[in-house]
Amino acid sequence: MQTKPNQLLYLSQAEVANVGLTMAEIIESMKIMFRAKGEGRTEMPPKPGIHPGGGSSFLHAMPACIPDLNSAGIKWVSAFPDNPSKGLPYISGLVIFNDFATGLPLAVMDCVWITAKRTGAASAISARHLARAESSVMGMLGCGVQGRSHVEAMKVLFPLKKVLAYDLSEAARQQFAAEMSRQFDLEVVPVAAPREAVSGCDIVVTAGPMMKKPHATIQDGWLDEGAFASLVDYDSYWQPAAMHEVDKFCTDDRAQFQSTRQGGYFPDIPAVHADMGELATGQKPGRESAQERTMTANLGLALNDMAVAPLLDQKAREKGIGTWLNL
């Protein structure tokens, strides 16, 4: 494995993707991280943000440390909702990965691929605790970057057979269905109404735009008994009455969830049953019956990114991928 004194490794967006890290490897690393988090062996201060673009755009600083994975670093990520209309990406940013023992910067890497994959992985790990193990039908609302990574991640942990795909854009759902069915050997059916991607599904994922004033399309009575839902776009898709129908409402980190609520999101939700650390260590039970409706709102943790960064750094060095830059 290559190391060079006084140099760091830069990995572009294409290089990060070309490292060849698999979703199964990401999930394994994140499981180690969630257990360590539940046992109090991680560090993750609340993320500070700045808001240069106005509206709901932001830049967040996301530092975290995971001693079990020799991982320390920070993600500096932006989300600018108006960018796609200008032909620019909604999410962009960088991860700085530091040497755990010396603090020296080891690598700087584009964060878009990492953000996409770790978010799908986090939902799948939540589902492992909260969904029925035999779940085979998935409803996907929002067929973009997250839609793709969620199908990939759920396929690693569940015997998925069918995906019902809804997107506001008909072209997006058609393209998603063609691409995902080919890539993952699944039946992927584009549907024209949101309810068709909720009722009748074992696993429901909402990943449309994040809105401070939710469009709240999903109503009570839509989510089946025994189903699990992951709210990747916060509470944007769900009416309060639909969220109050669930037996267990979870999140990835209680403190972060609390601070997000103080910012005006999730004004009317059920009590939080558990976070990912509590589920991973068994401090709180996951699913306890086939009938329960369960739900998680994972807001995205710096710990997720820092569970992926060391794997990318190591593989890139082994394969000779990236550009060396002087410190």
Ligand SMILES: NC(=O)c1ccc[n+]([C@@H]2O[C@H](COP(=O)([O-])OP(=O)(O)OC[C@H]3O[C@@H](n4cnc5c(N)ncnc54)[C@H](O)[C@@H]3O)[C@@H](O)[C@H]2O)c1
């Ligand atoms: N919780 C987390 O950790 C986390 C991390 C990254 C992204 N996100 C969130 O995930 C969501 C999706 O991100 P992305 O990168 O996949 O975006 P994207 O732009 O790639 O995809 C969004 C898709 O949603 C579609 N869409 C728009 N309105 C819709 C609606 N009402 N119903 C269904 N589909 C609709 C768009 O046509 C597009 O295809 C965003 O809200 C983003 O903020 C959350």
